[in-house]
Amino acid sequence: MAEATGTPKSEFLASVRRALGRQAGPPQTEYPRLAQGIEQLEDQAREVRERVQANRGALLDKLAEVAQLRGWQVRRTPDPEEAMDYVQSLADGQGANRVVRSRQEVFEAVPLDATLTGMGITVTEVAHGEGASRESLREQIAMSGMGITGVDYAIAETGSAVIVPRRGLGRLVSLVPPVHVALVRPDDVIESLDDLFLMRRLEYMRNGGDMGPYLNFITGPSRTADIEQTIVVGVHGPKEVHMVLLG
Amino acid sequence: MPEVKTRDFPAASAVSILDPQIRMALQRAGTGFDGGRRECIEEVTPQVWEEWREQARQTKLHTLDHLDYYLEMLEERVSANGGQVHFAADAAEANAIVADLVRTRGVRIATKSKSMVSEELNLNHMLESIGVDVYETDLGEYIIQLAEETPFHLVAPALHKSKEEVSRLFTEKLGVPPMDDINALAAAAREALRQRFLEADLGISGANFLVAETGTLVIITNEGNGRLCTSAPRIHVGITGMEKVIPSVQDLAVFLRLLPRSATGQRITSYVSMVSGPRKHDDEDGPEEFHLIVVDNGRSRMLADPDLREALMCIRCGACLNICPVYQKVGGHAYGWVYPGPIGSIVSPMLVGLDQASDLPQASSLCGACREACPIRIDIPRMLLHLRHKLAEEPDAGGRAKGTMPRPIANGFAKVMANPGLLSATRKFARAAQAMLLGSPISPLARGGRGIRKAGLPLLSKWTHSRDLPEIAPRSFGEIWKQELSNPDGER
Structure with missing residues (x-):
């Protein structure tokens, strides 16, 4: 990585200290959240998991309801066959020739490829290596009518799908095609934003200070109200988003 | 600037x-x-809302009071994530940092998501002057850029533009046929910008929050342009004021609840994107380089004044x-x-x-x-x-x-108000003067009938030219009190 340009860090921080009239060093009383170490977070995370486990049915109901309100088209079914039929009908309705999907566990439970290929649709798994460069995958994504992904978390409070980085899951799969389908397993659901950030902070500490280069929320379709405060969907991201809730 | x-x-x-058009837009x-904001507060209950506000306020107060400490933490964590923080004392320095990146990386095309700080820097102007094609990608900002104007509102930059104006602008600048449907206008912008996203070498974003603990930049958008700007080009530069830092990633929960509800009455925006550095070896996409420019540009003056x-x-x-x-x-x-x-x-x-x-x-x-x-x-x-x-x-x-009031007059006013005898005498004089002036058909003060409208009084003109001077009442409250209200027998 290149050298920093501009004002040297020490000089910049010294000028901030002068403005504050304080000496270098940590706050006298540590900020309560930062004072919590990994053991406390482990305990809290265990409580969160137990709470979610005990209320999963109600949380799934809430997720379905809130997600719908935030602009997702929600299809709830525990049956993988029915989920595949739904995705098939979406692809059919779109007249999509190409579909991109991530490489994630959920596709083992919902093996869509054969169904879609049977309809004459080209399905590309977005994972580089094995002969597929990042550039060629990007072109595939740009040409596709639909992007299908799993999620890492689904937040009942906000109706959001949350995606964190991994091999086989590009950020553009859920963003560039005009239709995004998110496959949500019952295990993905959590209750609130607080739950999410607690889990991520714990993950960060467990990994020795690594949270991955991104964390993305998706809540409904791309939208704007920049002209005359009139809502338009699908301005730069998908105009249509579907949440298939597998439970 | x-x-x-x-x-x-x-x-x-x-x-x-x-x-009239501005009035309509503002309405x-x-x-x-x-209206949306108020609905949201009712929904979560005013009591919960107040708890969130208090929590957010305490977090911000604490961070600002120890800003140097958290900026240092931020810099360390961004570096550990493989990114680079640059500090800019002023607008010129911030622009020079960007210009240097453009030169050394051979940047030709830049896409930009909304950033108020970049408006402070006049960044687009600088980029154009060194030969970079820069495209604003937030629809409102794009309209403003095509119209060569500045934002009208913090979150709705093109609030003042009618769809007819936008259509004329797009016809002139993009060569598309005129259209009266807002959906079609948005689609035209999508079409015009789609290829730019994929061609751009450089993506520029602002930041809604910076998380010190994890070295994370957080942006909140509805269109998806912010995520495209920070995911597709090979270089991502975040430009932000130094006050945006908060200590912990767990602090985000309350800010993500407050910001969209307060801004547009949304419970959450379509996209929340958190970036903690360039892509890692295994990632399918994302920028190869991540730079964060932390800008002072006069903010330490506010920081130094406890009142501000x-x-x-x-x-x-x-x-x-x-x-x-x-x-x-x-x-x-x-x-x-x-x-x-x-x-x-x-x-x-x-x-x-x-x-x-x-x-x-x-x-x-x-x-x-x-x-x-x-x-x-x-x-x-x-x-x-x-x-x-x-x-x-x-x-x-x-x-x-x-x-708006010259000092001798203000001093005189204070003297009169502090002395009941003087006040009473002044009032009597003013009443007589008023009767004389308003009674005259040629009086400049009597315009419009009873009141003294926007009086152009000498020495007070700055105060009075846009204000109606109230008429002096026939009886003062003191006089009414004395004559009627304080009467112990209640006789009227």
Whole structure:
């Protein structure tokens, strides 16, 4: 990585200290959240998991309801066959020739490829290596009518799908095609934003200070109200988003 | 820096207040944004809302009081994630950092998501001057860029444009046929920008929050343009004011609840994107380089003044604009610089110089609606009064007459009000003078009938030319009290 340009860090921080009239060093009383170490977070995370486990049915109901309100088209079914039929009908309705999907566990439970290929649709798994460069995958994504992904978390409070980085899951799969389908397993659901950030902070500490280069929320379709405060969907991201809730 | 027109506020506001299109746009923002905000508060209950506000305020206060510490933590963590932090003392330095990146990386095309700080820097102008094609990608910002204007509102930059104007603009600049459907206009922008996203070498974003603990930049958008700008190009540069830092990733929960509800009445935006450095070896996409430019540009002046420090807690939601009786009449351009409305009337004078913007702290009735609406409970009226005080105490600061009432008159007024005998005598004199002046058919004060309309009184003209001087009542309250109300027998 290149050298920093501009004002040297020490000089910049010294000028901030002068403005504050304080000496270098940590706050006298540590900020309560930062004072919590990994053991406390482990305990809290265990409580969160137990709470979610005990209320999963109600949380799934809430997720379905809130997600719908935030602009997702929600299809709830525990049956993988029915989920595949739904995705098939979406692809059919779109007249999509190409579909991109991530490489994630959920596709083992919902093996869509054969169904879609049977309809004459080209399905590309977005994972580089094995002969597929990042550039060629990007072109595939740009040409596709639909992007299908799993999620890492689904937040009942906000109706959001949350995606964190991994091999086989590009950020553009859920963003560039005009239709995004998110496959949500019952295990993905959590209750609130607080739950999410607690889990991520714990993950960060467990990994020795690594949270991955991104964390993305998706809540409904791309939208704007920049002209005359009139809502338009699908301005730069998908105009249509579907949440298939597998439970 | 973009041209500073804050001195023109009196003239510019006198024009914009009469513009029917601006009035219509402002009404829409009032009902749409502020109405939505109020609905959200009812939904979560005012009690919970107050708890969130308090939590957010305490977090911001703590961070600002130890800003150097958290900036250092941020820099260390961004570096550990493989990114690079650059510190810029002012706009020129921030632009030089970007220009250096452009030169050394051979950047030709840049896409940009919304950033108010980049407006402070006049960044697009600089980029164009060194041969970079730069595209604003937020629909509102794109419209503003094509029209060569500045944002009208913190969250809705093109609020003042009608769809007819946008259509004419697109026809002229993009060569598309005229259209009267807003969906079609948005589709035309999508079409025009789609290829730019994929071609761009450089993506530029602002930041809504910076998380010190994890070295993370957080942006909140609805269109998806922010995520495209930060995911598709090979270089991502985030440019942000130094006050955006918060300590922990767990602090985000409350800010993500407050910001969209306060800004547009949304429970959450379509996209929340958190970036903690360049892509890792296994990632399918994302930038190869991540740079974060942390900008001071006058902010340490606010930080150094304990009376103004809390203005740096602003999260740029625009709620104070949507509810301000002044902004709601004059709109964003009249304020003459990047930040409009009540918070802008503090921030702009502090960033461009109080002498340049001495009218802005006066552009408030001090009704307190902004403080009520602010999700961080920033005491905007207190700071506006503080700035007025500074202007009054330092008459040379602006090189022009401060305040609206000359000092001898103010002193005389204070003497009269402090002395009941003198007050009574003055009142009698004024009543006689009023009777004489209003009684005369040729009196300039009697325009429009009973009241004394916008009287052009000598020496007081600055005070009175835009205000109606109330008529002096035939009897004062003191006289009524003495004659009737204090009568122990209740006789009327």
